[in-house]
Amino acid sequence: MANSCKFPQKPHAKYAEVSDKLWMTCRECGDMIYSKKFHSNSKVCPSCGYYAAMTPVERFELLFDGAKFETIEMPIPSDDPLKFTDKVSYADRLKKYRKSTGEQDVVQTAVGKIDGVETVVLCFNFAFMGGSMGRAVGEGIMKAAGEALARKAPFVLIPASGGARMQEGINSLMQMPRTLMAIEDLKNAGLPYIVVLTNPTTGGVTASFAMVGDVHIAEKGAVIAFAGRRVIEGTIGEKLPDDFQTAEYLREHGMVDIVVERSELKSTLGNVLSLLTNVKKK
Amino acid sequence: MVQLLPFEKSLEKLEVGTPAYDKELASIYNKLSSYQKTLVSRHADRPHGLDYINRIFTDFQELAGDRFYGEDQALIGGLARLDGMPVVVLAQEKGHDIATRQKHNFGLAKPEGYRKAIRLMKMADQFGLPVISLVDTDGAFCGAESEERGVGEAIAQATAQCLRLSVPMISVIIGAGGSGGAIAIAAADKVFMLEHSVYSVISPEGCASILxxxxxxxxxxxxxxxxxxxxxxxMNIIDGIIDEPVGGAQRARFDAMDSVKTFVVKELKALMKLSSKDLQTQRRKKYDALTR
Structure with a gap:
């Protein structure tokens, strides 16, 4: 495993990392990089190894054989259950993110083959309100798990989330038991449930469906945490080591099975799925 | 004399027990704001987990440890009788003075606390005992050792364990229902809240800082x-509200705890009539429909 990556990976501050321009600047190392090379490298900076956030569709293209997949429509619950307003109204925030991402909410799901194994994959889009979990995420996971159950297919979930969507208050918290119940159905049916932890996976997401996988695979350098580093540093009044809450740190502490480079993700996932389902790799 | 909260200052000049005092107290408590309720829920004199265990349960036998790492006094667990019925009780305890607050880590449980809860819930299942949980925490402990030992995983597994029980589970939010630290022992068949308790995904202070x-x-x-x-x-997130004495549970501790007992016993008896299968079907429907 290469160790050139600077970790922990920083949270993605800007989402417009993808541009149509020929050249772009890596937000981690500042190097000018050839866009085409960045994209053919699965959005990993060829200079410094920084892992940029991927959209669900980019993930699907990366993971499914021949980049072929069928999307599953995600349910969208009615907006704004609390009629929430802070400095900006939640309704306006939703509008803004829908415009910038072209999606209705955080999660998207697709079904296709990974190394020949038919698999349902749900992926978070960190660019949509920091991948925060509200009712739409809960309903999406329930629908996707149901789809895996109906197809008797493994379920792969790829979180990237700042945690709860505070603008939905208690509705957000209640997605923890709801999603866990959906995952339990897969376990009872003997279907593999694999979590691919990506940068960042935090808060209520870490404290529910993201930590109950049969196998936990994490992308190199990803921050995986319950409470944020700053909150903990505030509590204990000292600075934490650099690798605190990284994928590597979690593996050392027994919470993650495998740490992979993005370039190895598909083959690692394919092998695990093939072994768990006893489908011969194609 | 109970310590006055900032919004109770008008009581200072009045003599306790006089009609004028009672009238003023009732009028304050009839129109508490959300944040004032937060302060009531955190009142130092409010009955805490151990107070309830001592008052409304009998034959309590504390059981300690998660069998992996350690014991966590922020989340107390054990066997007890409630109205004669053997039950497993889980209770978060904040402590009431410096020494007890330190002992119980201010009610902020670590992974071992949640893993102990999992262990005791499995025991409840094994012996067919209902589970009663008393929730009162600002959240799970946010410290390096909590992360090191996988507090997220512990909360997730505890929540999942609540949901897979074959026995009835009742949760009562007696003070603060602090996010993941609360839901880990509150994904129950029935969830009740005391009249002046609060339950949220993040504290008002935390939400204000972030948003x-x-x-x-x-x-x-x-x-x-x-x-x-x-x-x-x-919003149909909880199943019912347990009334508190006028002026809050901190002013009439025994009355407050006794009414929790009466309420819970009645609800538990109803749940005990259901078969495991019916119970699980009903729970499934409840969580499917929640927030929809």
Whole structure:
């Protein structure tokens, strides 16, 4: 495993990392990089190894054989259950993110083959309100798990989330038991449930469906945490080591099975799925 | 004499027990704001987990340890009888003075606390005992050792364990229902809240810091998040509200605890009539429908 990556990976501050321009600047190392090379490298900076956030569709293209997949429509619950307003109204925030991402909410799901194994994959889009979990995420996971159950297919979930969507208050918290119940159905049916932890996976997401996988695979350098580093540093009044809450740190502490480079993700996932389902790799 | 909260100052001049005092107290408590309720829920004299264990349960036998790492006094667990019925009881305890607050880590449980809860819930299942949980925490402990030992995983597994029980589970939010630290022992068949308790995904102070970038906006945050028992009942997130004595549980501790007992015993008896299968079907429906 290469160790050139600077970790922990920083949270993605800007989402417009993808541009149509020929050249772009890596937000981690500042190097000018050839866009085409960045994209053919699965959005990993060829200079410094920084892992940029991927959209669900980019993930699907990366993971499914021949980049072929069928999307599953995600349910969208009615907006704004609390009629929430802070400095900006939640309704306006939703509008803004829908415009910038072209999606209705955080999660998207697709079904296709990974190394020949038919698999349902749900992926978070960190660019949509920091991948925060509200009712739409809960309903999406329930629908996707149901789809895996109906197809008797493994379920792969790829979180990237700042945690709860505070603008939905208690509705957000209640997605923890709801999603866990959906995952339990897969376990009872003997279907593999694999979590691919990506940068960042935090808060209520870490404290529910993201930590109950049969196998936990994490992308190199990803921050995986319950409470944020700053909150903990505030509590204990000292600075934490650099690798605190990284994928590597979690593996050392027994919470993650495998740490992979993005370039190895598909083959690692394919092998695990093939072994768990006893489908011969194609 | 119970310590007065900032919004109770008008009681200072009045003599306790006089009609004028009672009238003023009732009028204050009839129109508490969300943040005022937050302060009531945190009142130092409010009955805590261990107070309930001592008052409304009998034959309590504490059971300690998660069998992996350690014992966590922020989340107390054990066997006891409730109205004669053997049960497993889980209770978060904040402590009431410096020594007990330290002992119980202010009610902020670590992974071992949640893993002990899992162990005791499995035991409840094994012996067919219902589970009663008393929730009162600002959240799970946010420290390096909590992360090191996988507090997220522990909360997730505890929540999942609540949901897979074959025995009835009742949760009562007696003070603060602090996010993941609460839901880990509150994904129950029936969830009740005391009249002046609160339950939220983040504290009003935390929400204000993040969304308003100003902790002083805690009152606005408390209102916006809808965290009171009354709000949550309206949204069908909880199953019922247990009335408190006028002026809050801190003013009539025994009365408050006794009414929790009466309420819970009645609900538990109803749940005990259901078969495991019916119980699990009903639970499934409840969580499927929740927030829809």
């Amino acid at each position: 308003w970038r100003d902790p002083m906006m805690k009152e606005a945050a408390a209102d916006a998040m809808k965290i009171t028992a009354q709000d949550l009942k309206k």
